[in-house]
Amino acid sequence: MAETRFLPSESLDTFVKALRRDGRRVLAPTARDGRAELNPVEAAAEIDLEGLQTALSAKETVFPKVERILEYSLSGGGVDLRDVAPKAEPTVLLGVRPCDAAGFGALDAVFNWDTRDRFFNARREALAIVAVACTRADDACFCTSVGGGPGSTAGSDILLTPVQGGFLAELVTEKGAALAALCPDAFRPDPGLEKKVADLPMAFDHAALTASLQGRFEDPLWERQSLRCLGCGACAFVCPSCVCFDLVEEADAREGRRLRTWDTCGTALFTLHASGHNPRESQAQRWRQRVYHKFSYYPERYGRLGCVGCGKCTRACPVDMDLQEHLLEAAQA
Amino acid sequence: MDLITKSRELLETGAVKAVIGFEAGRRGTVRPAFVREAAKASTLVFDERCTQNLAAYLTRREVKRMGRVAVAAAPDTLRALLQLMAERQVKEEEVLPLAVAADGTVTELPCAADVEAHLALQAKELKAADRELLAKLDAMSREERWAYWQKELSRCVKCYACRNACPMCYCAHCTMDCNRPQWVPVASHALGNLEYHMVRAMHLAGRCVECGDCGRACPVGIPVHLLAFHCQESVHAQFGQRAGTSAKLDYALSTFRPDDKETFIR
Ligand code: SF4
Ligand code: SF4
Ligand code: SF4
Ligand code: SF4
Numbered sequence: 001m002a003e004t005r006f007l008p009s010e011s012l013d014t015f016v017k018a019l020r021r022d023g024r025r026v027l028a029p030t031a032r033d034g035r036a037e038l039n040p041v042e043a044a045a046e047i048d049l050e051g052l053q054t055a056l057s058a059k060e061t062v063f064p065k066v067e068r069i070l071e072y073s074l075s076g077g078g079v080d081l082r083d084v085a086p087k088a089e090p091t092v093l094l095g096v097r098p099c100d101a102a103g104f105g106a107l108d109a110v111f112n113w114d115t116r117d118r119f120f121n122a123r124r125e126a127l128a129i130v131a132v133a134c135t136r137a138d139d140a141c142f143c144t145s146v147g148g149g150p151g152s153t154a155g156s157d158i159l160l161t162p163v164q165g166g167f168l169a170e171l172v173t174e175k176g177a178a179l180a181a182l183c184p185d186a187f188r189p190d191p192g193l194e195k196k197v198a199d200l201p202m203a204f205d206h207a208a209l210t211a212s213l214q215g216r217f218e219d220p221l222w223e224r225q226s227l228r229c230l231g232c233g234a235c236a237f238v239c240p241s242c243v244c245f246d247l248v249e250e251a252d253a254r255e256g257r258r259l260r261t262w263d264t265c266g267t268a269l270f271t272l273h274a275s276g277h278n279p280r281e282s283q284a285q286r287w288r289q290r291v292y293h294k295f296s297y298y299p300e301r302y303g304r305l306g307c308v309g310c311g312k313c314t315r316a317c318p319v320d321m322d323l324q325e326h327l328l329e330a331a332q333a
Numbered sequence: 334m335d336l337i338t339k340s341r342e343l344l345e346t347g348a349v350k351a352v353i354g355f356e357a358g359r360r361g362t363v364r365p366a367f368v369r370e371a372a373k374a375s376t377l378v379f380d381e382r383c384t385q386n387l388a389a390y391l392t393r394r395e396v397k398r399m400g401r402v403a404v405a406a407a408p409d410t411l412r413a414l415l416q417l418m419a420e421r422q423v424k425e426e427e428v429l430p431l432a433v434a435a436d437g438t439v440t441e442l443p444c445a446a447d448v449e450a451h452l453a454l455q456a457k458e459l460k461a462a463d464r465e466l467l468a469k470l471d472a473m474s475r476e477e478r479w480a481y482w483q484k485e486l487s488r489c490v491k492c493y494a495c496r497n498a499c500p501m502c503y504c505a506h507c508t509m510d511c512n513r514p515q516w517v518p519v520a521s522h523a524l525g526n527l528e529y530h531m532v533r534a535m536h537l538a539g540r541c542v543e544c545g546d547c548g549r550a551c552p553v554g555i556p557v558h559l560l561a562f563h564c565q566e567s568v569h570a571q572f573g574q575r576a577g578t579s580a581k582l583d584y585a586l587s588t589f590r591p592d593d594k595e596t597f598i599r
Contacts (some may be wrong), residue, residue, distance in 0.1 A: 012371060034554075035488075035553070035554050037488075037553075038595075051502075055552050055553050055554070056490065056552075065491070065520075065521045066492050066520040066521050066522050066525075119469065139359065140360065141361045226368045227395065228364060228365040228366070228367065228390075230389065230494070230497040230498055230550075231497055232492055232493050232494035232496070232497035232498065232550070233491075233493055233494070234492045234494040234550070234552045236492075237491075237492040237552070238490075238492075238552050246511055246512075246519065247516075248515065248519045248520060250515070250518055251521070259520045261491075261519060261520045261521060262490065262491075262521070264492075267493070267510075269510050278370035281396060282394075284395075314360075316494075318494055318498050318546075318549065318550035319364050319385070319498075320358045320362045320364035322358055322362075324358055325358075325359050
């Protein structure tokens with residue numbers, strides 16, 4: 001479809017209010033407390049479209065950092081086991097970047113691989129994405145090297161591109177068109193403005209990288225690159241496409257619940273077996289896993305990369321494990 | 334002698350197996366670097382951006398396996414090193430601290446006594462921003478403070494960057510990671526986050542060298558270091574000792590003295 005309209009700046013607020021009136025939660029980047037975060041908003045004035053990126057990704061809307069997946073209680077020798085309904089509020093993500101929007105495709109590949117994950121899908125269906133194209137990029141960004149781009153529509157229901165006086169609004173999906181239809185007056189006919197987005201040259205060729213990883217499993221490169229890595233989980237937790245989770249139970253003698261929480265292959269405990277053996281016992285092996293998972297195993301298994309090049313990991317890393325730089329090295333070597 | 338020349342010499346003579354210092358990153362950043370060949374020493378930098386506490390690496394298995402290492406050390410790194418020695422995590426002969434002065438000259442501090450003497454000349458001062466926020470928190474009512482931390486900690490995603498960046502969080506098995514049994518809820522919900530940060534703050538009371546690296550590491554900007562600072566300052570006020578001043582410091586919270594001013598134990 002991809003019909004293009006014009007959304008004047010002052011109509012963004014009309015749009016937000018129309019979405020709210022329709023009973024949808026609107027999550028958008030804000031700069032409250034001096035921090036770039038996604039927060040619920042009521043009006044366009046609360047939205048920060050100046051910041052390039054939020055620290056955390058938008059994946060929390062479909063894959064929360066902790067989610068209750070079942071509950072039980074015990075009484076009189078019996079167990080009462082209860083399913084928990086996914087908490088799937090109708091939500092619009094407004095103002096995320098194209099890389100964040102593309103992250104949902106990578107999540108989808110995993111959560112719908114062999115079984116359809118009930119929780120992910122319920123939330124995903126209730127979610128619509130209105131991304132805003134980037135007119136600038138920073139030096140952590142590398143979306144163009146992984147098949148995306150500052151003006152990419154992949155993953156978005158509507159893509160807004162800033163232009164003089166407002167935004168060009170590409171209605172990418174039916175879902176997007178339905179959102180625009182909530183306030184038909186706000187979305188004007190396209191006056192034929194040219195779309196101008198950030199110029200972000202490709203840093204490496206991802207197909208060559210994937211091919212090069214084939215023979216690099218034992219390469220000393222991984223140890224060299226990862227010596228400074230602290231093995232914290234910051235990179236995975238801020239990543240829009242990292243999906244690892246842990247299942248934990250919280251219970252007392254009477255009742256309990258099972259929770260799904262974020263986890264990461266960056267930590268030693270992630271692969272520690274009950275026997276005491278750890279197949280990925282060094283940080284180098286864990287760093288290698290991070291790179292291979294995203295750039296070798298993903299393409300092999302799902303026919304797409306597990307990285308959208310947002311650079312959030314690079315910005316979040318306390319020791320500047322610059323992913324683009326490391327990938328470039330791996331692709332060239 | 335400057336850091337590069339000194340590092341080259343140490344690596345050439347085999348006095349150390351690696352120099353842990355900083356190198357320039359691609360984005361105007363500096364980051365920890367492990368220089369293992371003399372020829373690579375020229376990549377080392379040391380300037381006011383180099384604030385990260387490199388002592389966090391000294392207890393790591395990968396680093397211990399290297400053999401003796403030199404570390405380009407800012408005062409906070411030296412403090413952490415002394416504290417690690419006091420806690421018997423690092424031996425004097427394993428690490429060669431290199432103190433770098435403002436003019437770039439390097440002083441070797443081969444034994445703990447040298448480090449102590451060097452540090453005795455450097456006043457430990459908290460950053461103005463930290464002092465201000467601590468004072469602001471102190472001035473709050475209990476309820477306000479509770480609300481402040483509840484809001485801040487609700488942002489926590491339990492990535493543990495704060496723990497892993499901390500030179501004093503070196504346990505191979507951290508209580509936080511235990512899930513059978515769970516001592517503290519693993520999940521990042523209100524209770525799990527609160528308990529994690531309370532436990533960490535308490536574990537650091539009397540041991541924190543106040544480098545602030547935990548707070549700097551936090552990807553979502555929670556000033557978690559202030560929890561540790563507060564506990565540390567209380568221990569200092571109550572027991573008169575500061576972590577990271579001596580390689581032979583008894584832990585304030587687990588030692589007993591007959592002249593202790595508390596009476597409950599008599
Ligand atoms: S790459 Fe950086 S953020 Fe990721 S685990 Fe290592 S130190 Fe932490
Ligand atoms: S790996 Fe890093 S750059 Fe790639 S999608 Fe994740 S956070 Fe973004
Ligand atoms: S990675 Fe690309 S899409 Fe994402 S913020 Fe940077 S330029 Fe925009
Ligand atoms: S670094 Fe920040 S987000 Fe991560 S566990 Fe510590 S306080 Fe929480």
